[in-house]
Amino acid sequence: MNEMAKMRIEDVDTPALMLDADALERNLARMQGLAAAAGLAYRPHAKSHKSPLIAKMQIAAGAVGVCCAKLGEAEVMAAGGVPDIHLTTPVIGRSKIARLMQAAGQAQLSVVADDGGNIADLAAGAADAGLRLDVLVEVDVGQGRCGVPPGAPAVVLADTIAGYDSLNLKGLQGYQGLIQMTGDFGARATAAQSALDQLLQTAQMVRDRGHAVEVLTGGGTGTSVIDAALNGLTEIQPGGYIFMDSRYGEIAWDDGDKTPFEKSMSLLASVISRPADDRAILDMGYKAVSSDGGLPTPTGVAGAGFSFAGEEHGQLSWNGAPCPLAIGDKVSFWPSHCDTTVNLYDRYIVTRGDVVEDLWDIPARGRSQ
């Protein structure tokens, strides 16, 4: 609570990043329910919210810990009291490995690797720090980004990790990011099954070499219902489910087309100019909402189309029809991509019903290193 608590939403200075606490809490409960019903551990991705406070809400709701995409995020989570962190991206180089060991002294920490040289560096860093670091082999199950191919190459890395006293082979990571937004549910399910099969076959090969494979981690918001039903992973890594990008609205969720999560994040913008009868200029441009996932979607202004008008301006046009807005009016938007929009802001304006309940800082914003 603070000076803004209980102010009205209409009085918030714009552009502002708004978070609906009720919707957020429902999303947390739903993902936890999905994972628990399937007997999966739930390790949500903190890259989405970049907030130790939200991470601890997720853990309070049943999560075993969080994922981070970058070491800088993990440092903020560890410093903020998050007890269990998995780094989903390789950590490369002497400087970052030294930082990684610092963070590993503050929280239970695991990291992926896909290269023998990097594994040797991790082992040396852990030995110097007097730690035994949990390492997972990253397996490329179809995304074509980081990771070694399934099968023999992954087994070689598992052997390599197991060969160092300062490292603990924890398991395998297999994340297929490309299918999270596949529109058709059946096609998404088939692709998720294929990714999972590659990971399970690799895990069996690693076990056949005599290694324990405690953790099989992967999955995202788009495949969460499918991952729960397939029940092959030991833990799931969904991130965006807490906010729900507007672009998720374009994909089918199951055979009944039900969306298990709801949009909790919005942007509030103001009309600052009315240069023509059919147009309004807003105070929200590229610096206030991300564009990499498409345009944000205005709500409550039927017939209006949004376009960017520079770094700090946006435009709503009614294309010849009269614009109903006056200077000073507020307009709400759904962001197309929440994670990259969060990265533009220093805090969430947290609302419940019609009032501002709290402000939450975003301390891992910009922590891409």
Add this chain to the structure above:
Amino acid sequence: MNEMAKMRIEDVDTPALMLDADALERNLARMQGLAAAAGLAYRPHAKSHKSPLIAKMQIAAGAVGVCCAKLGEAEVMAAGGVPDIHLTTPVIGRSKIARLMQAAGQAQLSVVADDGGNIADLAAGAADAGLRLDVLVEVDVGQGRCGVPPGAPAVVLADTIAGYDSLNLKGLQGYQGLIQMTGDFGARATAAQSALDQLLQTAQMVRDRGHAVEVLTGGGTGTSVIDAALNGLTEIQPGGYIFMDSRYGEIAWDDGDKTPFEKSMSLLASVISRPADDRAILDMGYKAVSSDGGLPTPTGVAGAGFSFAGEEHGQLSWNGAPCPLAIGDKVSFWPSHCDTTVNLYDRYIVTRGDVVEDLWDIPARGRSQ
């Protein structure tokens, strides 16, 4: 100076926002020279750099003050000791006008307006604060964003401003942002002349009503050479010239095709995975470089094409040819749009030659309110 001073560029943790101090200083001197030779005041746009330190370097180089796009930026500049600030966007509503008056107590401050109701609000706020606020009429000289049409509508607003004791009619702003990237120099010059003619004719009408018009402000980096030659504005507002977006490289600069400014900003990324013979995965995605102006351009890696691979990853592909990079190698990029990239970072890594000379904070980052 600080703990990073004199570290080698190769040792910087990535992704990082790099600033070449020599190139920056040459750009500052060149724009000042251009303005001085034309007898124009030079008021660079601080939305580009968001740093009071750089603003004061610009003023030390001869600038009369800076522009800001948003009130939040102006607050940071005023708190950082920048003495003279012009707000190029209307400031709307009771809360923001109260903040504006606070800032106007710390620095010489002017603001644009394009609406009679907003002017009345500004007048009331200034009267309450015991200030006399400088206000400029924003004239739409072709951009189609904020501003009233040239001619009679602008004269009405000039009369309105002049009618308040608490406001001082300072002049007119006419900025044509759409032509800054027009590729052909002649077409850009013709469009700049047209924008200027509309502003000059409006200024004459305002003077004919008996008002002084001290300031005619506008122009950007792309038209800077043209604005200087036309010599109709009293001050120019270039922002991007200090960094030079890579996309400026696609436009002609004058009949001799000379670029009067040079790229001073780059991004440093690292290879974190080598999943295939012809590809490298980097630690730079949408959260570390903006995409609204197009893709960043890699340097020193002939034959490679960059693509985004998510929020925190990018890919360089040689498309079947061998990738010469190893895990841990650094790659430098020119950002397509510097202003929105700066907005992702908390500090500049300032280099001179091969060493890191300093770190400069970016305190107005994210100040879109």
